[in-house]
Amino acid sequence: MAKIRGSIVVNIERCKGCEVCMVSCPTGTIGMAKEVNGKGYNYAYPANPDLCIGCASCAIVCPDGVITVYKTKI
Amino acid sequence: MEKELRLMKGNEAVAEGAIRAGADGYFGYPITPQSEIIEYLMESKPWETTGMVVLQAESELASINMVYGGAGCGKKVMTTSSSPGISLMQEGITYIAGAELPCLIVNVVRGGPGLGTIQPSQSDYSQAVKGGGHGDYHLIVLAPASVQEMFDFVSLGFDLAFKYRNPVMILSDGAIGQMMEKVWLSPYRERSKTVPEWATTGKPDSRKRNIITSLELDPNRQEIFNQKLVKKYNLIRETEVRFEEFQCDDAEYLYVAYGTSARVCQKAVELARNEGIRAGLLRPVTLFPFPVERINELAGKVRLILSVEMSAGQMVEDVMLSVAGKVPVYHYGRMGGMIPAPDEVVENLKERIIGG
8 A cells, every 4th residue: 555645834824823733633743833923823833744644634623724734645 | 684604713703793783993903812803804995895994003092092083973983902902092991981982992812911922811801890091980891702702792892882872892812812613694784874962073053062071170070970970880780781601500519700711611511510510600791790690699509609710810809799708709710821621620619619
């Protein structure tokens, strides 16, 4: 079976730093940035991008539709 | 027109609510966590559709004084801000209350004191309810606990403001402002074409001059004016109390909480009942006027009352006054932008039960 690799893109300016995605990620891909966005929130970012399996749990739970998930077979 | 369902942020609901309530003007200055209100208004361009003016003032002081001016002309005007911005507005708010003008102020509270944090808090209760500015005045304070209420209370707030000629404040917090929920949008209300008889819009021959001021140099006359205000506040206390009860009928232990804390407590009541603890929740919807009588009534039926707030304990004082010593009243709160978890709230209640 082909292995699936994923990657996420976070719309930084729309993120309010609620950390729901971070908790929902089964592989610990997502972390909260030390830097803040234009509104002053610590935004979510792929802290360990290699671990992403493209399950899209984060995108489903995100209350603001901030995360886009891409999947590729390798 | 039929009702429309939309998924939106609490802040966006306030903005949409203002347009649909037939507001004439919005004056504000952006501050996290309520910047989406002015962003949404600027994006929807209501001046092209309903004719509502939207203006970003140079500061919070400017925006509240623009509201003062607009209200003096008998217009439906509003401003929004978050805690530090509302502190800046206090002078304007007490002047508006002193001049008996209607307006709507929305406070999307964040943690304090000072600049504090940008996360949700309820630490502005005393400022909103007891009067953050000087002088004997009160605002009518509405506390929404959902995005739907953020929308509904804009229209309700304007109605109350014009009914009593008194500023109304919607005391929300960062969590409700930022969360997204379904909202049933009510149809558009026309902007009012008539001007109230007290408004300063130029003197025709048919009436005397209208004067709007909060200044009186004669103390005798000022006292008469103050007594008139007290009479108005007492009327509001009698007629405008709003609250919501959740499983209070057979409750042995009562939570009192508003806004975000009430949502947490609702879950806590369910958790407690699963463990056989008969808990209930009373949620004040109006913080001024406070549901004094109902709390006093319930105090005769329950064993203890726990006031849950995201503050060091501000509403708990009003709860104690309402209970008047009938049962023990305790406070549980998180501060600085932290939100209590439901199990935390249940644990705290259990500790009180064993301890008491």
